[in-house]
Amino acid sequence: MLQDERGRLVRREWAAPRVARELGINPDAEVDAQRLAAEQGLAPAVLEYDRTRRFMVMPFVDGEPLEADWNTRPARRRAMHELISRLRSIDPSPLPTLDVAARLLELHDRLERHAPERARSYRHELDWCSERMALIGGPVTALVHGDLTPDNVLVRADGSLCLIDWEYAHRGHGDEDLAGLALATRGLDEWSLAPEEFDVRVRARGLLDDLWRELAAALASDARPGQTRPMPTLKVIDRDGHEHDVPARAGVKIMETLRELDYGIAAICGGMCSCATCHVYVDPAWSGKIPAPMSDERELLQELAHHKDGSRLSCQIDMTEELDGLRVTIAPDE
Numbered sequence: 001m002l003q004d005e006r007g008r009l010v011r012r013e014w015a016a017p018r019v020a021r022e023l024g025i026n027p028d029a030e031v032d033a034q035r036l037a038a039e040q041g042l043a044p045a046v047l048e049y050d051r052t053r054r055f056m057v058m059p060f061v062d063g064e065p066l067e068a069d070w071n072t073r074p075a076r077r078r079a080m081h082e083l084i085s086r087l088r089s090i091d092p093s094p095l096p097t098l099d100v101a102a103r104l105l106e107l108h109d110r111l112e113r114h115a116p117e118r119a120r121s122y123r124h125e126l127d128w129c130s131e132r133m134a135l136i137g138g139p140v141t142a143l144v145h146g147d148l149t150p151d152n153v154l155v156r157a158d159g160s161l162c163l164i165d166w167e168y169a170h171r172g173h174g175d176e177d178l179a180g181l182a183l184a185t186r187g188l189d190e191w192s193l194a195p196e197e198f199d200v201r202v203r204a205r206g207l208l209d210d211l212w213r214e215l216a217a218a219l220a221s222d223a224r225p226g227q228t229r230p231m232p233t234l235k236v237i238d239r240d241g242h243e244h245d246v247p248a249r250a251g252v253k254i255m256e257t258l259r260e261l262d263y264g265i266a267a268i269c270g271g272m273c274s275c276a277t278c279h280v281y282v283d284p285a286w287s288g289k290i291p292a293p294m295s296d297e298r299e300l301l302q303e304l305a306h307h308k309d310g311s312r313l314s315c316q317i318d319m320t321e322e323l324d325g326l327r328v329t330i331a332p333d334e
């Protein structure tokens with residue numbers, strides 16, 4: 001998170017869509033959760049949220065990070081207890097529910113794609129947790145912060161607490177937040193309900209964190225130069241006329257590459273050939289090297305105000321090794 005003390009505002013940016021998808025990040029849910037908590041004074045208000053450009057702006061919170069030994073301070077324990085109770089009393093219905101057992105399997109599958117050997121080492125504990133989480137089930141009623149550790153709690157001057165970084169926020173069991181805290185500290189016994197059930201939640205929560213960290217590391221090493229096969233290059237001219245050389249994965253639509261760029265496209269329909277927000281102009285030198293548009297693409301293009309020779313929907317063009325050097329210009333917004 002970037003903190004701009006001069007403007008007293010904080011701008012938070014999310015990872016590029018492909019990385020966010022792989023990690024299971026859902027910015028919409030995070031923003032909804034933060035808004036719910038902000039209504040109760042438990043989080044900074046959301047002043048602006050731009051889902052296309054993947055950032056949000058919130059007021060700067062004048063506070064100190066929660067002390068590492070907060071659990072030994074009676075006043076902080078009381079404040080944290082109060083915070084948890086208030087989180088549990090917020091109606092979380094606008095948020096998606098997280099099924100922890102399913103999420104464990106999902107994360108593991110993703111890790112398997114990027115780092116199969118590392119994924120295998122989790123198999124045993126994953127089965128243990130998934131089985132027991134599925135047996136536990138239980139009421140799903142509370143707003144869950146998703147990473148409620150001391151790093152994400154600010155103490156304001158008046159001693160009140162403010163929650164930041166609402167990553168992986170969801171609707172779930174209230175003990176999931178306590179499980180996060182239990183991993184970071186000790187002595188939460190008086191807040192837990194059934195000790196055995198709570199222990200399973202703590203282990204599942206720890207496993208979620210571990211799998212997520214492994215996956216993030218595997219994605220980062222995938223992206224490290226020299227560790228992957230060289231990718232073909234897309235030459236992209238942005239709306240200000242600047243040209244950029246962008247690595248583009250072969251075998252996926254070029255829209256997927258363009259929408260990860262700050263100066264790229266929106267691709268609102270996700271490639272369904274219905275929004276035209278992925279409109280580009282293909283350089284004439286390349287137009288004969290890519291397959292001609294199908295009728296639905298042609299029809300959509302003809303409706304556009306900025307349609308001209310070379311107009312294409314980038315969600316309909318597959319990147320290939322042969323298209324290394326393909327030059328496209330991002331069309332103006334309609």
Ligand code: FES
Nearest residue numbers: 271274276278315
């Ligand atoms: S992404 Fe919507 S038409 Fe291409």
